[in-house]
Amino acid sequence: MSAPLSAAQVVASELSIAPARVAAVEALLGDGATIPFIARYRKEQTGEMDEVVLRAVHDALARFAALDARRTAVLKSLAERDLLTDDLRQQIATAPTLAELEDVYLPYRPKRVTRATKARERGLEPLAALLLRDPDARPAEVAAASVDPERGVNTVDDALAGARDIIAEVIAEDRQTRSELRDCFGRQSVIASARSRRQKDNPRADVYRDYFAWSEPASRVRSHRVLAMLRGEREGFLVVHVAPPADAALAIVRRRWVGGRAERGLQMELAAADSYERLLLPSLETERKNELAAAAADAAAGVFAANLRDLLLAPPLGAKRVLAVDPGFRTGCKVVCLDEHGGL
Template structure:
């Protein structure tokens, strides 16, 4: 099967769209660039559809690579027949391919291989033929110095037969189907670990059993984690007797001495070779599906978090709260630069709250603070209450900001390079403040896994997770656009076509030569060639540029078209900006050409209406219930404000202002069936919840969404 045919089959997209997309990908075009600026070529495919083409293209190429390796190995063994070559070439997946290769795979020393060396393969063939009348007499001919008895000879022959049975594709596929449809996964506590405190979080799985096909991804990952940590044993089971009967029906054709040996060989093949291997394969497939589901949830959460509402370029006082070590306070200017830092000690054991209030008030006046960001970690509620009691001279908005991953950033090389003369506490507080100003710009500096917006991120396939999350970060960065004159190296590295090295060169060039004044001046950056400029330019913004299009999503390749529009309507390009009524009057069909179609023209008009406008919402203030300070303050039936801080397939977790987050199970999100939790709630959404149940010992809170 050819690549194009395979992709059409897998994606159900048109051949022209796929062909053109592959052509662009082969020219090193990125997904954001293709989806945004090559709509005519792709038939208006979005990032998700292009991503599917990329994914299935990689699967196909991996399969083809494996086929070549197997064909080469078979050829070197002189066992490659035209029939076998045809089967290998037409294989549709890796499992079928490996089954074909299994009989020829170089094996470590097995029981069957030992038996062959002992000369027992002819005996095995005779038993398989089922035509031997006096098997004991026949087997006696195969005793030797290495094969002491007739039973040893028969056992060796059975080992060889078991291996042949193991290599039969039809039998393997029958067991696979049984595992896929009817297998159960069960778990039992390891008795010695039953009282282990760490094991208690897996208490639900101390004695558990359910269908492997139907087990939810989060539950499978939890069970496998418990097994990996040594608390439980996991088993996969199917109806063994039914499978043995089916195998015997396929293999045994007569009832004689040979059939007895075949029954023994079948049982041995099943127990020792087939079931362990295929049960592991089934569990591995289930784990892959669970990984995909978990990664999908993680990616959705990350996207919502990265596209969270920014406060914008405001002067911010940020507080990283704490008790014994005090609260680290930093002041940032409108560009996010650190202008002041110090410690205050308003809480126990120092209890210098009056002094802390005076200090925060004076800093707010001195640095004309417009907003205060308080980290949501230890002492957050107490610090928030303290700050809200301060009578500021000007209106100052107060926000509680997630600290997730801040400690990772503060100890990172990126943070050390940004603030070489400050310790981790200062860096952490700066990160909290910058997250309020622009979550995307700050969070790209942190390994996405450390942000904490998913479950089991350390249990899933790490390569797949990283690839998925990098794709999400790239998509978000390019959706919003980047101010090239203020963006960090980390943020720039995710811009289409740039990457880490060119991002470093951009920052170095900016430091040496000052701000970029036009998009064309970007070409002066070392190693930023024509291709990189083509891919990146439309996503880079230059504020107050001479050409207003430089602060828009209009690609430089379309500047001439916009100039033509302006000239024909006897206006300047600047007259178009924000002039919605006039832009509506332009007849776009007059500007359609071989390379530019209606989708691109409509995008251009949208950008001219609102050039450089951030697509994200603005940050909103929020207050928790001040009467709820710990889990012991909760009572069933209470209605509380909360913020969604994590979303899973089984529900969402809600921050209600205490250390423990509450869970709204999917069944408590709506009166009707909920297929996708993200369709009901979104990350950082402010909601009302009702307390259903509180388990103080296990620190679990069950909530329901108040409609």
């Protein structure tokens, strides 16, 4: 098993910076140094990094720390329940993002009572496993053996419905399926908003009237629109959805799970559609919304910073000549003289 990469190695690879420089920044931040202090007084340790690069390193280290903390919690949870294997430990150690780490953990996460849980309690897991394993299975025939009125499985249809619930959960927890769908959500999602019916008579909703029937590709949506739509949703005036075309998403699930004899294919088709609509879509939609919200917040902060920079760099005294002194006790004072036009 290969040793896990350190925070400095991961961040260095992500930002194309020498690992030793990242390690130096990590140590300085760990000692409580601020980014402005490091940029000004520790240039020899960081390789002349400016505040922009230092901020990128700081944020990447924070993301790694969050991932590492979650990784530790997942390992502890699995170990406490005697579920941790060498292969699972390796998958957890090499998961590059929080989303992919959660995909690894999903099948082992302690579950609330679900439709699949109830189906397993009624003894329908062997039937589901058979339908998953055997493309030539005859569902009606094999389901007959699972009919058990004492367990609440009164008919063949009851047995097949329970087996589909289990299969839907298996599909929703499959890493490959989630990975392909996540890529689809990233490339093809449309963000759409509509007026909430519960607030249709509230005059305050008119603040968001531009978004009562709005849709556009999520990959091109402007940050201020994302923030406005999500704010309207939080306040209860809008309903916002982010998803790719249903046909495109379902095609991914069908390609991986549906096939075999016609009767078996029908059961798998029903389970696949249910898995996507009931389990995968809500999960991945929330994930994509959070990504859009984070990107929009970063973009808004960038606009604010640029505007503030212009204000701070505006001539404070108007068209006046200025002599500026930067005091320095160790290296001496720096002096600059600007004319009324800002020239040296």
